[in-house]
Ligand SMILES: Cc1cc2nc3c(=O)[nH]c(=O)nc-3n(C[C@H](O)[C@H](O)[C@H](O)COP(=O)(O)OP(=O)(O)OC[C@H]3O[C@@H](n4cnc5c(N)ncnc54)[C@H](O)[C@@H]3O)c2cc1C
């Protein structure tokens with residue numbers, strides 16, 4: 110039976126967790142390991158997406174808690190030997206999966222976009238920016254841990270009832286579990302959510318300077334879309350990480366993706382290449398982004414973007 | 425303060441990456457470079473060591489080749505390197521890699537372990553957490569800022585919505601993002617000194633780790649390529665093509 114790890118964010122199961130749970134239904138009767146405060150609404154959502162059972166772990170207050178959560182899940186795995194534990198690939202899930210595998214000896218397959226239990230656990234992942242698909246089978250001992258990339262599967266309710274909930278006591282992790290959280294800072298966010306937006310206007314280092322991201326925001330605003338960014342400008346501190354599109358950021362599949370001053374590195378492409386229409390503006394005609402663009406404009410973002418903005422304002 | 429920093433030598437990202445037709449592992453040429461991600465880890469390690477009377481030891485697993493990547497990190501200022509090079513580790517999965525790194529780190533002794541958040545060529549993004557678990561220390565992950573005082577390491581931990589402030593006492597592992605610091609360039613003097621810095625080369629057996637691999641590639645398929653569309657040189661009117669494309673996509 111497949112197990113699915115799902116963490117809570119702002120009182121609800123994270124979306125990628127529900128995506129993975131929806132997939133898990135096709136692999137067997139899923140048991141969900143739910144990490145968070147928990148609530149009737151949250152458990153109902155899990156049931157509605159196919160959870161046959163929920164093992165509920167409440168993380169320690171004021172602590173990072175990943176080591177304790179991993180130690181707790183390791184005990185559950187030792188007691189039940191599930192065939193696989195699927196995790197939506199969030200930062201928290203990576204922390205838990207890493208620790209868990211070191212505790213249990215289970216193999217981790219990361220960056221999966223598909224998973225199968227036929228003849229053992231195997232997963233597919235994209236390499237070289239999605240040019241190749243590699244299937245990897247687990248041959249090692251223990252319960253395999255598969256980290257699944259967001260948007261690999263749709264989150265589809267099955268209309269299930271609230272499942273039985275078993276509350277699991279937290280295991281102790283000693284010094285490894287001693288990290289404390291002393292503060293939380295949330296960036297203010299406006300407009301549609303990047304991962305759900307029908308239009309994404311994204312900027313890269315080709316914008317030249319931080320202020321130029323204002324053009325990207327203005328265009329997104331006019332189109333009712335969300336802004337996105339490359340890691341290059343996130344790392345430079347121009348925009349928050351929440352805007353990062355790509356392998357280590359968000360995966361987006363909007364109707365239209367407009368890439369402004371973005372080279373199209375393979376780590377960026379894996380996060381946006383499945384958009385319906387891709388428009389790219391780049392002054393280098395050799396830029397790899399043009400290989401995936403439906404419409405590529407070889408030009409200067411500082412000339413083209415203001416013209417597009419003006420034209421849209423006039424409509 | 426004893427700082428260990430996990431660094432990886434990888435094929436030059438500017439080159440075309442190839443998979444071995446036999447076992448589908450990444451082909452690693454004799455000349456490999458320091459993973460750009462790890463330059464940030466090395467810089468953080470050096471700053472910590474400079475401020476807190478420390479030493480920096482590089483820990484790396486993989487084929488040594490001509491050691492170019494490791495020398496790059498030594499030239500930045502690291503004191504020594506421990507390299508685990510063993511044919512039995514070819515195609516090692518993340519857990520085996522972590523077992524090797526943790527054993528090497530333990531052998532050297534440490535207060536602080538630094539790693540990148542994900543490597544450029546493998547990007548499993550779980551090796552640091554595995555290493556932390558094997559060493560029984562906390563993992564302060566995805567650090568965008570780090571400081572140390574009186575035995576406590578504090579970081580800003582990047583989150584999906586901003587950042588958390590997280591702290592713990594040493595010994596501890598910290599994984600750092602590529603925005604955390606500005607890595608220094610090796611000086612000429614650094615490059616010269618790097619040539620005579622100690623590089624210990626170990627096998628898996630030296631560390632008592634067995635190089636078993638828990639996974640196997642069973643297929644490599646070419647994914648259906650997205651066809652490139654039209655490319656238009658901007659003549660001052662190209663923006664009209666964008667407007668038309670937006671109309672065709674029915675979003676305006
Ligand atoms: C492990 C790992 C994970 C990563 N994860 C991600 C990720 O999740 N997301 C991500 O985006 N990246 C990621 N990266 C980084 C990625 O490899 C690239 O470095 C990054 O995407 C480049 O960003 P960029 O296109 O903004 O910058 P550059 O590559 O510097 O490209 C800038 C482009 O702008 C063009 N340009 C310059 N001036 C103008 C102008 N005036 N008008 C028009 N065009 C102009 C240039 O021709 C160039 O093509 C990752 C890297 C690693 C190693």
Ligand SMILES: Nc1ncnc2c1ncn2[C@@H]1O[C@H](COP(=O)(O)O)[C@@H](O)[C@H]1O
Pocket residue numbers: 429430431432433461462465483484485486518521525538539540541542543544546547548549550551552
């Ligand atoms: N073979 C290796 N040798 C040294 N460090 C490594 C190795 N593999 C991974 N690491 C460390 O773990 C980080 C994350 O790598 P990964 O889990 O492969 O994405 C890297 O940035 C390195 O700091």
